[in-house]
Amino acid sequence: MTTGTAPSVALPGGEMLAWSDLPAQRLADGGPLGALAARVVPAGARVLLAGPHDPALLDRLAHAEVTCLLRSHPDAVTLADRGARVVVGGPAGLDPDDTFDVVVAGAGLDAVESVEGVRLGWTGVLDRLAAALRPGGTLLLRLDNPLGVTRLVATDPWYADRADAAWTIGGVLDAARPANPDRLRDRLAEAGLTAGTCYAAYPDPAAATALVSTDALDRSPTSGLLDAVLHGACAGGFAGTTVLQDPARLAVDALHAGLGAALAPGWLVLARRTGADGLRPVDDADPTGPLPVVLVQTGPPGVGVAEVRDGLDGWRWAGTTGASARPRPAPFASREAAYRDPDALAGPVPPGRLLRTLLLDGCLRRDLDALRGLLRGYAGWLAGQAGPDGRLTGAAALADTDNVVVDGDAFAVLDPSWQAAEPLTVEVALARGLWRFAAALLTGGYAHPWPSTLDVAGLTVVLGGVAGHDLDRATVGAAVEAEAAVSAALRGLDAEGRVALATELRAVAPTDPPAGPRSYQSLREAWVRQREELTRLAALLKWTEELLTSRERALRRADATINLLSGSLSYRVGRLAITPARLAKRGARAAKRRAREALTPKQEEQQ
Numbered sequence: 041m042t043t044g045t046a047p048s049v050a051l052p053g054g055e056m057l058a059w060s061d062l063p064a065q066r067l068a069d070g071g072p073l074g075a076l077a078a079r080v081v082p083a084g085a086r087v088l089l090a091g092p093h094d095p096a097l098l099d100r101l102a103h104a105e106v107t108c109l110l111r112s113h114p115d116a117v118t119l120a121d122r123g124a125r126v127v128v129g130g131p132a133g134l135d136p137d138d139t140f141d142v143v144v145a146g147a148g149l150d151a152v153e154s155v156e157g158v159r160l161g162w163t164g165v166l167d168r169l170a171a172a173l174r175p176g177g178t179l180l181l182r183l184d185n186p187l188g189v190t191r192l193v194a195t196d197p198w199y200a201d202r203a204d205a206a207w208t209i210g211g212v213l214d215a216a217r218p219a220n221p222d223r224l225r226d227r228l229a230e231a232g233l234t235a236g237t238c239y240a241a242y243p244d245p246a247a248a249t250a251l252v253s254t255d256a257l258d259r260s261p262t263s264g265l266l267d268a269v270l271h272g273a274c275a276g277g278f279a280g281t282t283v284l285q286d287p288a289r290l291a292v293d294a295l296h297a298g299l300g301a302a303l304a305p306g307w308l309v310l311a312r313r314t315g316a317d318g319l320r321p322v323d324d325a326d327p328t329g330p331l332p333v334v335l336v337q338t339g340p341p342g343v344g345v346a347e348v349r350d351g352l353d354g355w356r357w358a359g360t361t362g363a364s365a366r367p368r369p370a371p372f373a374s375r376e377a378a379y380r381d382p383d384a385l386a387g388p389v390p391p392g393r394l395l396r397t398l399l400l401d402g403c404l405r406r407d408l409d410a411l412r413g414l415l416r417g418y419a420g421w422l423a424g425q426a427g428p429d430g431r432l433t434g435a436a437a438l439a440d441t442d443n444v445v446v447d448g449d450a451f452a453v454l455d456p457s458w459q460a461a462e463p464l465t466v467e468v469a470l471a472r473g474l475w476r477f478a479a480a481l482l483t484g485g486y487a488h489p490w491p492s493t494l495d496v497a498g499l500t501v502v503l504g505g506v507a508g509h510d511l512d513r514a515t516v517g518a519a520v521e522a523e524a525a526v527s528a529a530l531r532g533l534d535a536e537g538r539v540a541l542a543t544e545l546r547a548v549a550p551t552d553p554p555a556g557p558r559s560y561q562s563l564r565e566a567w568v569r570q571r572e573e574l575t576r577l578a579a580l581l582k583w584t585e586e587l588l589t590s591r592e593r594a595l596r597r598a599d600a601t602i603n604l605l606s607g608s609l610s611y612r613v614g615r616l617a618i619t620p621a622r623l624a625k626r627g628a629r630a631a632k633r634r635a636r637e638a639l640t641p642k643q644e645e646q647q
Contacts, residue, residue: 048120052133054157055113061092061151061205062115070097072251072335073146073308075345075361076239077101079331080178080310081142088140089124090131090169091147098122104142109134111154130154131168139174146308147246148182155207162210162217163227170231173313179233183307184245186212186219189274189291190305193283193559221254221307233311237331238301242270243277243287245306249337254307256333256350257300264394264445265348265355268454269336270295271442278557285561286484286554292397332358338380338457346385346457355389377461377525378438384457392447394454399441399477403488408506411489415507418444418473421451423466431463438526440473461529464522471511471519472526474503482550485565493576496548520545 070077071094078100081087087101090109095118098106108126110116116126127133130153145152149165160168166181173179185191191198201209210217218224225235240257241248250273252266260266274288294303301307310331333355334348344360360382395418402411418441425436435453437460445454464472478499481488490502497516504511524542527533533541551573553566 048123048125049113049116050125050127050133051113052127052129054111054129054133054154055116056111056154056156057113059112060114061110061112061147062095062118070094070100071337072248072345073097074100075335075347076251076308076332077142077144077146077180078103078361080180081144085141086139088143088169088172090143090145091149091151093144093146095119095122097144097146098124107138107140109152111152111156130157131160131165132158134168134172136171138172140172140177141174142178142180143169143173144180145169146180146182148184150208150210151205162214166227167231170228170233170313173233175313177313179228179311179313181224181228181309181311182241182245183218183221183224183309184210185304185306186210187303188305189242189287189294189303190244192303193278193285193287193290193557195282195284195560220302221309224307224309228309228311233313236310236312238310239308239335240301240304241306241308242273242291243305245308247277248306248308249273249277251308251332251335252300253331253333254301254304257295257304258298261296261298261300262393264392264397264454265334265389266295266300267292267394267397268442269334270300273336275556281557283557283559286557286559288556289484296397338382344382346382348389353388354391357385357387357389359383359385376529377522378529379459379461380457381459382457384435384459385455390445390447390452390454392445392450392452394442395444395446395451396441396477396480398446400481400486403481403486406487406489408489412506414446415474415503417446417449418451419470419507419509422470422473426466427463429463431465432460432469433463434459437464437469439469441477444473460526467509467511467515468518468522470507470509471500471504471515472522474507474511475500475516475519475523478503479548480554483548483552483554483566484562485554485569492550492572495550517546 074094074097077097081101081104083103085104087104087106088109089097089101089106092110092112092115093108098119106124108116108119108124109131110119110126110128111130113128116128120126149162149169152165152169153160169179186198198211199209212219218227221235221238228235238254239251240254242250242252250269252269256263257266270291271288274291278287291300291303294300330349332347333350334346336346338344338346338360346360347358348355349358350356395414398414399411402408402414422432422436422439425439426432435456435458438458439453443454443458445452475496479496480486482494482496482499490499494502497513497520500516500519501511501513521542524538524545527545528538528541531537531541551566551570553562
């Protein structure tokens with residue numbers, strides 16, 4: 041059956057007339073999922089989008105014939121208006137004779153099944169989608185992790201979900217649902233599919249801004265690139281939300297512990313139906329190149345998705361994908377302090393560990409020798425990047441501890457696409473990088489070997505001294521202004537927002553919670569630091585009061601002694617004897633002065 045108003049919408053039964061599944065949070069060009077789907081789908085292929093997806097994904101798959109399988113009638117009308125063919129009612133409504141080259145289930149299998157139709161269950165939906173694949177066809181399937189970072193940091197328990205969409209709540213208690221990639225591979229094999237590349241989806245499988253190969257996570261737990269990708273994805277994805285603990289810290293710790301894939305919020309798995317017929321999608325054996333190791337959404341909006349591929353000489357930047365992935369011109373006529381050039385994402389990815397991670401490790405272990413070597417190496421490397429005028433330009437001017445990797449004694453910029461619009465002096469660029477690290481160190485509550493009474497600017501000066509540079513607070517102030525300008529360009533703030541941001545950055549104190557998600561753990565740690573600061577101030581106030589009290593008592597004793605002595609007979613007799621002598625001395629001085637004034641200049645020269 042088809043509707044009269046929208047001929048491309050088929051209603052075989054089981055449609056949900058008053059429900060919408062389209063994601064509220066949408067990424068430009070479909071995000072990393074859109075980039076991966078566009079690479080997996082060959083030209084002219086028949087594609088089935090099973091479940092709700094970002095409408096932008098249709099634009100990324102314009103080279104293919106797309107059919108959408110939905111359970112929501114309003115969503116079907118929305119996608120039909122964009123030219124898509126839509127089947128509404130769940131997997132039971134698919135024509136058994138209708139087969140596809142690629143099936144994309146990027147929203148998982150729960151959102152495919154309609155509550156108004158025949159319920160097949162997770163395994164039943166998988167079998168139906170597998171049957172819709174032609175021999176040699178590819179399935180791109182999302183599976184949420186019941187023990188991933190998202191659930192570990194959530195303030196509400198997963199089993200108490202009261203959202204309207206929570207008709208059923210999936211978890212590890214459901215034995216019919218796989219809970220990890222190994223079990224998923226077994227289920228796929230039972231459905232006649234062979235699992236291939238698996239990606240970990242961060243920070244939220246429903247709106248992943250980073251897809252990282254699970255093999256890469258397992259093989260390279262100390263990679264600076266993966267460290268920065270996971271930290272950036274989780275810090276940005278959970279910004280402004282309330283969580284139990286910092287998801288970025290948890291994700292990076294999981295990476296270094298070899299659990300980056302196991303604790304991922306979700307996974308995207310590519311599987312192929314056995315057989316040699318049908319159009320062959322892009323895979324590792326395709327001459328156009330292997331699948332990317334990393335796909336990460338880059339900012340600001342409109343830049344696209346950056347890809348990293350594995351080559352004979354290691355990982356290499358493969359540029360950006362997406363219709364809007366065009367380089368932004370340098371804002372010579374604007375007030376922006378930085379811009380992003382996607383064309384700079386080319387060439388090998390520098391190996392090594394992230395400088396921020398190494399510095400945090402040195403602080404936690406209180407290894408001053410290691411910290412001195414890292415900071416002096418960083419400062420020397422920055423100075424070596426300066427031009428003849430002693431100023432830094434391009435990516436080197438923005439090379440802070442979050443974007444520099446260290447491999448032995450070699451330092452390198454990890455992401456060279458961020459460019460400074462105006463040059464910075466080495467001192468200001470160094471102070472900016474050290475200020476960012478000092479702010480994260482103090483507000484994050486990390487242990488470190490320096491006095492706890494230092495503020496952020498004071499610790500920046502100390503770090504500069506360890507690095508061999510004599511920074512002062514004026515230089516740190518200029519670095520904070522530069523940081524405000526760069527952050528404003530990153531966030532797309534106007535002039536008023538930039539001023540407000542600069543005021544906020546100047547006011548950062550060690551007792552503040554860290555920027556980013558509002559985690560109970562970080563808030564409690566900030567409360568502990570505030571309590572310690574109040575205890576210190578109370579002790580200082582008590583000591584000051586005791587000092588003032590002791591001084592006041594000493595003054596009272598001295599006053600009593602003076603009063604006692606001034607009333608004695610010996611004091612009065614001595615005063616009577618001294619007074620004439622004082623008067624005589626004063627008169628002699630006056631007579632001598634008058635006599636000197638009466639002399640002529642010639643007499644003064646003779647004298």
